[in-house]
Amino acid sequence: MTRRLLILLTAAIALLPATLTFAADKELRVGIIGLDTSHVLAFAGMLNSKDPGPEFANCRVEAAYPKGSPDIESSTSRVPGYTEKIKAMDVEIVDSIDALLEKVDVVLLETNDGRPHYEQVLPVLKAGKPVFIDKPIAGSLTDAVAIFNAAQFYDVPVFSSSSLRYSSGAQAIRNGAIGEVVGCDAYSPCSLEATHPDFYWYGIHGVETLFTCMGTGCKSVVRVGAPDMDVAVGTWDGGRIGTFRGIRGKGGYGGTAFGSKEIRPIGKYDGYKPLLVEIVKFFRTGKAPVSAAETLQIYAFMEAADESKRQGGVPVTLASVMKTARAAAAEKSLATPNQLTEAEKADGWRLLFNGKDHTGWHCNNGKEIATPVEEGSLVPFKSGGYLIIHEDQFGDFVLKCDVKMSSDDCNSGIFFRVADPKNPVMTGFEAQVYSGGTGIHDFGAIYDLVPATRDVVAEPGDWNSLQITCKGPHIQIVTNGEVVSEMNCDDFTEKGLRPDGTEHKFGSVIKDAARKGYLGFQDHGQKVWVRNVKIKELD
Numbered sequence: 424m425t426r427r428l429l430i431l432l433t434a435a436i437a438l439l440p441a442t443l444t445f446a447a448d449k450e451l452r453v454g455i456i457g458l459d460t461s462h463v464l465a466f467a468g469m470l471n472s473k474d475p476g477p478e479f480a481n482c483r484v485e486a487a488y489p490k491g492s493p494d495i496e497s498s499t500s501r502v503p504g505y506t507e508k509i510k511a512m513d514v515e516i517v518d519s520i521d522a523l524l525e526k527v528d529v530v531l532l533e534t535n536d537g538r539p540h541y542e543q544v545l546p547v548l549k550a551g552k553p554v555f556i557d558k559p560i561a562g563s564l565t566d567a568v569a570i571f572n573a574a575q576f577y578d579v580p581v582f583s584s585s586s587l588r589y590s591s592g593a594q595a596i597r598n599g600a601i602g603e604v605v606g607c608d609a610y611s612p613c614s615l616e617a618t619h620p621d622f623y624w625y626g627i628h629g630v631e632t633l634f635t636c637m638g639t640g641c642k643s644v645v646r647v648g649a650p651d652m653d654v655a656v657g658t659w660d661g662g663r664i665g666t667f668r669g670i671r672g673k674g675g676y677g678g679t680a681f682g683s684k685e686i687r688p689i690g691k692y693d694g695y696k697p698l699l700v701e702i703v704k705f706f707r708t709g710k711a712p713v714s715a716a717e718t719l720q721i722y723a724f725m726e727a728a729d730e731s732k733r734q735g736g737v738p739v740t741l742a743s744v745m746k747t748a749r750a751a752a753a754e755k756s757l758a759t760p761n762q763l764t765e766a767e768k769a770d771g772w773r774l775l776f777n778g779k780d781h782t783g784w785h786c787n788n789g790k791e792i793a794t795p796v797e798e799g800s801l802v803p804f805k806s807g808g809y810l811i812i813h814e815d816q817f818g819d820f821v822l823k824c825d826v827k828m829s830s831d832d833c834n835s836g837i838f839f840r841v842a843d844p845k846n847p848v849m850t851g852f853e854a855q856v857y858s859g860g861t862g863i864h865d866f867g868a869i870y871d872l873v874p875a876t877r878d879v880v881a882e883p884g885d886w887n888s889l890q891i892t893c894k895g896p897h898i899q900i901v902t903n904g905e906v907v908s909e910m911n912c913d914d915f916t917e918k919g920l921r922p923d924g925t926e927h928k929f930g931s932v933i934k935d936a937a938r939k940g941y942l943g944f945q946d947h948g949q950k951v952w953v954r955n956v957k958i959k960e961l962d
Contacts, residue, residue, distance in 0.1 A: 444709050445528065451482040451706060454527030456520060456543055457534030458505040459491030459498035462557055465695040466531060471512045478700045486515045486526040492536030495618060520546050529706040530554040537623060538562030541569055548577040553709055555702045556583040559623040560718060564726040564744060568752035571715040576757045578766035582702065582711040583718050585631035587611070587676060589697035592690025593635040601682025606664050609633040609678035609689065613653060613669025621653065621732070622725035626669040628676060632689060634721050636680045637665045639877060639905070641724055643738045646731040655728040660861070660878055715904040716879050719745070742882045749885055760799050760954050767957065775813055776801055776956040787812050787844040787943060800827070800952035803835065803944045810838055810847055812943030819961040822891040822942065828883045829950040831858050836870060836945040839891060842937035849929060851940055854891055854900050856951060867900050867907035871927045872915070875907045894961055895938065912936060
């Protein structure tokens with residue numbers, strides 16, 4: 424790692440919102456929900472060992488709530504026996520989730536059945552307890568989306584993963600051991616459970632392996648099947664191909680990854696310990712090692728595979744199933760648009776748009792905004808100016824907002840640190856709002872300066888969440904939960920040039936750009952909607 428990259432990563436971490444953390448020397452009380460999976464015996468056995476090792480020091484399971492699946496016999500039949508084994512590890516058994524939460528700091532949601540997870544996790548999130556949700560994160564893509572929506576609403580960290588993600592072979596491939604991964608074939612057992620989408624119950628292990636190696640960026644899935652196996656073929660951005668083979672009957676875990684430097688077997692399964700190490704790190708730091716966006720893409724892949732099967736094996740886009748799931752999850756929304764949550768109020772956030780009128784906003788040319796508030800949203804299109812801007816100026820801050828585009832070729836932007844409202848393009852910065860891609864003018868790019876590194880944009884008509892952080896020379900853009908671009912203005916020392924020597928359109932030295940200014944939303948000829956505009960000024 425270069426010194427400059429280390430500095431940038433350190434700065435990026437410093438810009439993240441504060442969250443609950445637990446020092447390594449603090450006793451961490453762990454609670455378990457659901458005693459119907461062998462994972463609870465493995466996790467509790469390691470944490471409550473007489474000699475747990477340094478990775479698990481000061482971290483014990485203190486209490487457990489046994490009830491898991493309501494009706495899956497293979498799960499319900501385990502509860503009595505597993506309860507007795509957990510009690511033998513000096514763990515208190517409680518009769519409700521509320522009683523559990525009074526006794527613990529963090530939670531392992533282990534119910535084998537994904538269907539109750541949404542209802543089980545809500546009181547945990549409301550209580551502000553970091554939670555690991557074992558596979559499958561939910562019994563449907565809709566509930567998976569709703570869980571992450573609730574985590575964002577309550578501002579509580581959530582982490583979910585299969586243990587296969589942390590096999591040493593998959594992690595080495597993920598971290599560049601074979602160069603750029605251009606393809607991967609992964610396989611795992613794939614027994615079916617009628618109450619869940621086909622791959623959620625057990626195929627998740629192989630699918631998680633596939634995404635660990637390939638990363639995000641899957642666009643579409645085609646599925647073919649036979650009585651004893653299924654094959655799902657995913658197409659990633661850049662034309663990369665990844666496959667998952669789910670095997671019924673005898674079958675292990677593994678696969679092959681194809682890299683720019685070599686082709687390598689993914690390797691063996693390394694057990695539960697590597698995952699538990701990551702879970703404890705997550706509990707200590709409050710930072711999930713797998714983003715919500717990646718987890719949702721894994722479950723969208725599996726849902727798209729089911730939809731391909733229903734449609735006779737045609738390609739199905741992940742965006743299409745996510746659109747359906749987001750719409751259904753919105754019915755479960757805990758948040759009222761254009762209001763601060765209690766956690767945001769306590770953390771010093773300020774609401775910039777009330778969702779009702781243009782109080783605090785005007786056009787950059789000084790005129791009143793011509794377009795009315797529509798469905799609780801600001802509408803820059805035909806507003807009467809190039810930008811709708813806020814009356815106040817901001818220097819170091821975290822800005823959050825939701826943006827919805829009207830079409831694939833919709834072009835707009837979020838401007839910030841604008842020194843001269845009459846010349847915003849040349850005196851400010853722009854977070855690009857445009858179609859998906861990984862170019863310098865695609866969604867989440869810092870316009871004409873730094874490209875978007877990931878394409879995680881929602882379909883037109885769906886909401887995108889954006890977060891812009893400015894701290895001194897550092898700028899970071901997060902789209903739908905993933906960091907997509909970041910820059911250090913101090914690296915831009917030459918007039919009209921990026922650090923790599925290529926030209927940009929601005930006739931200035933970016934290093935010398937204003938570190939404080941106006942923020943606003945652009946009318947570039949297409950309609951966008953903006954809501955939930957919130958800011959937290961940084962010291």
